[in-house]
Amino acid sequence: MRFDLVDLRLFVNVVEAGTITQGAERSHITLASASERVRGMEAVLGAPLLSRHKRGVQPTEAGLVLLEHARRMLLQME
Numbered sequence: 815m816r817f818d819l820v821d822l823r824l825f826v827n828v829v830e831a832g833t834i835t836q837g838a839e840r841s842h843i844t845l846a847s848a849s850e851r852v853r854g855m856e857a858v859l860g861a862p863l864l865s866r867h868k869r870g871v872q873p874t875e876a877g878l879v880l881l882e883h884a885r886r887m888l889l890q891m892e
Contacts, residue, residue, distance in 0.1 A: 819891065821851055822884035825863070828852065829881050832870040855880070879882075 817825075820841070828837030828848070838848035841870050863877035873881055 817884075819888070821855055822887055824848055824851055825855065825877075825880060826884050826888065827862070828871060829873050829877065832872075833872060834864075858879060 818842075824837060824843065826842045827840040828834050831837045831840055834848055835845055836850065837847045841848065843851075852864065859876060859880075861876040862874050863880055864871040865874050865877075
């Protein structure tokens with residue numbers, strides 16, 4: 815399993831923003847691309863990363879693990 819930095823930054827932005835739409839905007843990518851990337855990460859991991867609701871998203875248990883990993887990796891890259 816390997817995610818690129820765009821995937822990791824997108825995931826952090828989505829969780830922090832609370833919606834895929836706002837996470838995509840923060841990441842400067844289209845909503846369609848962001849949704850596809852998140853679905854791709856979920857497919858690779860075989861688990862949902864986000865709990866989707868009408869008012870936004872929240873990370874699942876697997877999503878919280880990825881969030882911690884993503885933040886650590888992005889911090890190391892800085």
